[in-house]
Amino acid sequence: MIYFDNSATTKISPEVLTTYDTVSQKIWGNPSSLHNFGEEAWNLLEQARQQIAKLMGVKPSEIIFTSGGSEGDNWVIKGTALAKHRFGKHIITTSVEHAAVRNAMAQLEELGFEVTYLPVDKEGRINPADVKAALRPDTILVSIMAVNNEIGTIQPIKEVGEILKDYPNIHYMVDAVQAIGKGLDDLVFSDRVDFATFSGHKFHAPRGTGFVYAKSGRKLSPLIDGGGQERTMRSGTENTPGDVAMARAIRLVKENEAATVKNEQAIKERIYDHLKQFDHVRIFSGRNAGFAPHVLCFAIVGVRGETIVHAFEEQGIYISTTSACSSKKHAEAGTLAAMKVPENEATSAVRISLGDQNTLADADEFNQVFDQLYAGFQKIID
Numbered sequence: 001m002i003y004f005d006n007s008a009t010t011k012i013s014p015e016v017l018t019t020y021d022t023v024s025q026k027i028w029g030n031p032s033s034l035h036n037f038g039e040e041a042w043n044l045l046e047q048a049r050q051q052i053a054k055l056m057g058v059k060p061s062e063i064i065f066t067s068g069g070s071e072g073d074n075w076v077i078k079g080t081a082l083a084k085h086r087f088g089k090h091i092i093t094t095s096v097e098h099a100a101v102r103n104a105m106a107q108l109e110e111l112g113f114e115v116t117y118l119p120v121d122k123e124g125r126i127n128p129a130d131v132k133a134a135l136r137p138d139t140i141l142v143s144i145m146a147v148n149n150e151i152g153t154i155q156p157i158k159e160v161g162e163i164l165k166d167y168p169n170i171h172y173m174v175d176a177v178q179a180i181g182k183g184l185d186d187l188v189f190s191d192r193v194d195f196a197t198f199s200g201h202k203f204h205a206p207r208g209t210g211f212v213y214a215k216s217g218r219k220l221s222p223l224i225d226g227g228g229q230e231r232t233m234r235s236g237t238e239n240t241p242g243d244v245a246m247a248r249a250i251r252l253v254k255e256n257e258a259a260t261v262k263n264e265q266a267i268k269e270r271i272y273d274h275l276k277q278f279d280h281v282r283i284f285s286g287r288n289a290g291f292a293p294h295v296l297c298f299a300i301v302g303v304r305g306e307t308i309v310h311a312f313e314e315q316g317i318y319i320s321t322t323s324a325c326s327s328k329k330h331a332e333a334g335t336l337a338a339m340k341v342p343e344n345e346a347t348s349a350v351r352i353s354l355g356d357q358n359t360l361a362d363a364d365e366f367n368q369v370f371d372q373l374y375a376g377f378q379k380i381i382d
């Protein structure tokens, strides 16, 4: 089996599972309880927070644990709206965000907020000048993803940050869910970024874990009120085993980051160079440094994306249509539509997303299977 769907989710790593298991069995007290058993859990949770903060180069108090990327995105967007609506109701985002951002914005629009959706170019990238042009006295938030989950485009996070330095009151959020472990921390934690969102299951941590980087001094309203956990920012009994296991997963990711990026880039290039030889193939991801190393989106024009996914599945290779979230709903590919890719190409699009367990041998096997399938598809296309 070759698993090329790592942007959808990753397998929990054995070491991380051991940590989860050990903490669940041995240190299962409630971190808020006053007794020793609770204190032990509290200390472990704070140690996990410190480890993550150290690896990310930020302060422990700036790490807030959540249940994943969707929660983080919703919290920062709606938490900003709640905290700052008296100052303005205008938000700027891109036309290629994940549904967690897109749908949170849509909800705010129903409540009277105005959202500017920035256009993208042929590579799915916004122009920072468009951010500047869209800024208004009532703008409270600019939200831009670091790495696009459908085609892997890296957005100009730093350039937008430079523009926002002249607008210190505006919150700047980066959805960094697809950026972790891809050599992009310099971008995600560049100095003007106020908030960044992360999801544990994208980097071999347990499902239902994640965190938000929230810069000191920036105000967000909580969305989940209750017992005041996470310094009142996110109530609910803490997921101690999950969060401690996630800290371990980040340590592992960081230890191997440079090698992983190199390996994923090499696999991507091997497949890219193979695919580009075929007449009916259209590749949407770039091979250059403007794209993350792990995502490769392409179409066999004339064959539906679902058909391609199932044909590879029959050969033991797992890929996806452009995003796991939209694939079941048959939604048209948001990013490709924003790039003005013709509909017949967009409906043929599929995504390969690599992880640290993939090898060049996987790429060779994929290319071989591709040749067989393409020969079969040619009958449908011609």
Ligand SMILES: Cc1ncc(COP(=O)(O)O)c(C=O)c1O
Pocket (backbone or CB within 6 Å): 007, 008, 067, 068, 069, 070, 071, 073, 098, 100, 145, 147, 148, 149, 175, 177, 178, 198, 199, 200, 201, 210
């Ligand atoms: C860019 C991006 N943001 C947010 C999410 C949502 O993350 P989660 O699955 O942890 O809710 C995803 C998931 O694919 C994503 O790719």
